[in-house]
Amino acid sequence: MESVFANSYAKINLFLYVTDKREDGYHNIYSLFSKINLYDTIKVEKANKFQIICNNEKIPVDRRNFIYKVYEKLREYFQKEFPVKVYLNKRIPIEAGLGGGSSNCAIFLKLMNKLFNLNLSLNDMVQVLAKVSADAPSFLWDKGVLAEGIGDKIVATIDLPKSYILLVKPNFGVSTRQVYNNKNxxxxxxxxxxxxxxxxxxxxxxxxxxxxxxxxxxxNNKELIFIKKMMTEYGAVKSLMSGSGSTIFGIFNSKKSLDNAYKYFKAVNKSYFVYKTNII
Incomplete structure (x- = not known):
């Protein structure tokens, strides 16, 4: 079977300013997205019918999945079927503020464009993705992406400093919708x-x-305050929550400081997702 394959990278928000609330209920933001070296893998293979196969049973493989939504947009746009099997191997934590779902659908679209020679331009792909997930367009670039609007308007692409990054996510997620509706x-x-x-x-x-x-x-989360505080105490030059959480990341100048912080968080709570990575 003819197939294509790619890594689907996670992101962190190096800054995220929520600037105003729109009439449609969404919020405008001004944010700098950076891909990091943590990724899912996606294989798209021509088949008899459309199907998503995922190694994580918590991930829906029906119309709730962003990949499924992009697939339906393609069918609608081209007025034809694209029978494929999508093999999604998840490594990026869910409800973590790391953009796993958005990355997946962006990479799926790029793979479909290649597999079926759809000749979609970069702008075409941005338009398709923006209808599915606000921050998905940012994953089409290999550089840092400065975006505004709801995350769908790309202002600039930037070469970012190659820094050491530590991710720490406690064993709970955060609902993006609830955060944006929070009175605080x-x-x-x-x-x-x-x-x-x-x-x-x-x-x-x-x-x-x-x-x-x-x-x-x-x-509502003293544990996240604790993680951010200890990230700084263990040498992070800056620590921030990514997106709507619940991942806290730290930027480190040296590998030694990174390693020390990694060892601390691995020991302090066995349920934490702790991951050493870097900006790519």
Missing amino acids: LKLTTKPHITNIHSLSNLNVLCELMYNSLEKPVFG
């Missing part, structure tokens, strides 16, 4: 950045790192 969510003016490409400097980037969603999430 405060709107924030987006920062004035005179030179977008200055974000490739780690010191400049650290000064801008902020997440508007931390306050509403931290209000």
